[in-house]
Amino acid sequence: MSWLDLFRSTRKPPASAGLARERLQIVLAHERIGRTREDFLPKLQAELVAVVARYVAIDPGRVVVNVDRGGDMSTLAIEIELPGAGGPARR
């Protein structure tokens, strides 16, 4: 590093390369797993909806799947909207 770099580095926004590295590590770790086996989310969702539908009349369009991929832990949230008392339940 030359002394000129000292001038250049003043008033610079915080370095972002570290964040880039972190984001890449997480997304690539998940993608590499995905390469060796099939994407299970579509099937998982279909099966779950089928199971729930055995007990309650649900609208398959009202199923929300959310994931948040993390480094140590990821979360998978499946939200299935159940019909309310006034909803399209059986008469």
Add this chain to the structure above:
Amino acid sequence: MAEVIVVTSGKGGVGKTTTSAAFATGLAQRNKKTVVIDFDVGLRNLDLIMGVERRVVFDIVNVIQGEARLNQALIRDKRVDTLSILPASQTRDKDALTKEGVQQIIEELSKEFDYILCDSPAGIEKGALLALYFADQAIVVTNPEVSSVRDSDRILGVLQSKSKRAEDKREKVKEHLLVTRYDPGRVERGEMLKLDDIQEILAIPLLGVIPESESVLRASNTGMPVILDPESTAGQAYKDTVGRFLGENLPHRFLDPAKKGGLFKRLFGGRTA
């Protein structure tokens, strides 16, 4: 009915995805309901540039193949609530896209959104052709560089012959020139094609000029479209571009070498914010 806009270039790496992310975010910031679709199946990147990569559940191929519903695959942006992203598939190839599938998706999105932006892959093969097929308007991203200008000319030809509008013999796709990575200093030194030359050669209306800027790398590092960075010259230029697209009459800024910093900055190597 939504307006379908393709962001295209022919040549790779000229700034289509950077532009798609910034432009979509800019339209959404102006309260237009906007969805941006990544057509680069197999090489998805828009999710990273938009900073939603951790939240991708389903993608455009899942929807086309009936494995997920469209609203399940759409990712709502957490910063601008009128903005949604439809990711590309990372694991399949471009053959998984079909014209009928894409048409269905665009028709369904048309009911809900004002603007549908299509981030095209490079080239003039299937993915790029599908990205532009349903377009009403095209943003042709061009760098001040011979091969980029030539490829832009090529893609203009494709728009005029292979788009649905061309096939249906309707009014042609509205074309906009967006010059990106423009470095006024190098233009002044005669090292880079001038804006006037590019305009003269391509002869389509100029929508904007985005300067070369270090903030673009910072934006992609952090997953924040550069238009959300108020300090960035590129971000400001994208904001103007969106304004112009929406009919405002705005002058082109950042066409001259930055005088800011003066002699000191020139001596010690000016950074392009």
